[in-house]
Amino acid sequence: MSGLFVTVEGIDGTGKSTQVRRLAAALRAEGREVVETLEPGGTALGRALRELLLHTDGPVDARAEALLYAADRAQHVARVIDPALAAGAVVLCDRYLDSSIAYQGAGRSLSADEIRGLSLWATGGRLPDLTVLLDLPVAEAGVRRARKGEAPDRLEREDGAFHERVRRAFLDLADAEPERFLVVDARQSADRIAARALDRVHALHPASDAAHGVSGGR
Numbered sequence: 424m425s426g427l428f429v430t431v432e433g434i435d436g437t438g439k440s441t442q443v444r445r446l447a448a449a450l451r452a453e454g455r456e457v458v459e460t461l462e463p464g465g466t467a468l469g470r471a472l473r474e475l476l477l478h479t480d481g482p483v484d485a486r487a488e489a490l491l492y493a494a495d496r497a498q499h500v501a502r503v504i505d506p507a508l509a510a511g512a513v514v515l516c517d518r519y520l521d522s523s524i525a526y527q528g529a530g531r532s533l534s535a536d537e538i539r540g541l542s543l544w545a546t547g548g549r550l551p552d553l554t555v556l557l558d559l560p561v562a563e564a565g566v567r568r569a570r571k572g573e574a575p576d577r578l579e580r581e582d583g584a585f586h587e588r589v590r591r592a593f594l595d596l597a598d599a600e601p602e603r604f605l606v607v608d609a610r611q612s613a614d615r616i617a618a619r620a621l622d623r624v625h626a627l628h629p630a631s632d633a634a635h636g637v638s639g640g641r
């Protein structure tokens with residue numbers, strides 16, 4: 424019995440958390456076992472690391488940052504993601520290694536290959552079966568973030584050019600692995616985006632394969 428590992432990626436404010444919630448609800452309604460999780464901070468250790476990463480004042484060395492994200496991911500995969508997949512669940516993860524590559528690689532001094540290699544070492548090579556990339560112009564993402572009214576964290580305070588580089592980096596990752604990525608125009612309604620993602624999940628993981636699937640599904 425093997426589950427399905429789905430990650431949702433994109434710059435801040437593109438609707439990742441909204442889509443994880445909607446997909447989880449839709450898949451549970453079909454009778455599937457679903458685990459919703461996020462990075463950084465999917466475990467107790469990860470939550471401590473998340474506080475350090477998002478709220479440290481002053482510059483964080485790029486290698487130190489990469490190692491902290493990798494440590495969070497190692498714990499998350501070992502304690503949450505791999506056990507859930509082994510039990511046949513659909514795992515929905517808000518951000519994963521593509522975020523590390525896009526933010527740290529595009530924004531800072533390390534190469535995409537270095538970040539990817541570090542992450543794959545940390546996770547024993549665990550890659551998503553499907554990555555939904557929510558693509559949105561930086562200005563629109565900024566408007567959505569502002570509407571949420573939360574205080575911006577360290578990465579959100581970076582300027583528009585930084586977010587533009589990160590958006591590009593995500594699109595380049597999708598181009599390099601078209602079979603893993605579903606790129607969605609995030610200006611569409613949340614309902615429409617969820618429907619497209621759900622179609623892809625159904626194609627990859629028919630209900631008859633699911634842990635507690637409803638037989639005779641689509």
Ligand SMILES: Nc1ncnc2c1ncn2[C@@H]1O[C@H](COP(=O)(O)OP(=O)(O)OP(=O)(O)O)[C@@H](O)[C@H]1O
Nearest residue numbers: 434435436437438439440441567571609611612613
């Ligand atoms: N498809 C959509 N169309 C318009 N607004 C949306 C859509 N999806 C989400 N939103 C709204 O945009 C805001 C940001 O959504 P959400 O928190 O899901 O994004 P996020 O990518 O998880 O953000 P963050 O990176 O800050 O965690 C919320 O107010 C949400 O209600």
Ligand SMILES: [Mg+2]
Nearest residue numbers: 439440441517
């Ligand atoms: Mg979110």
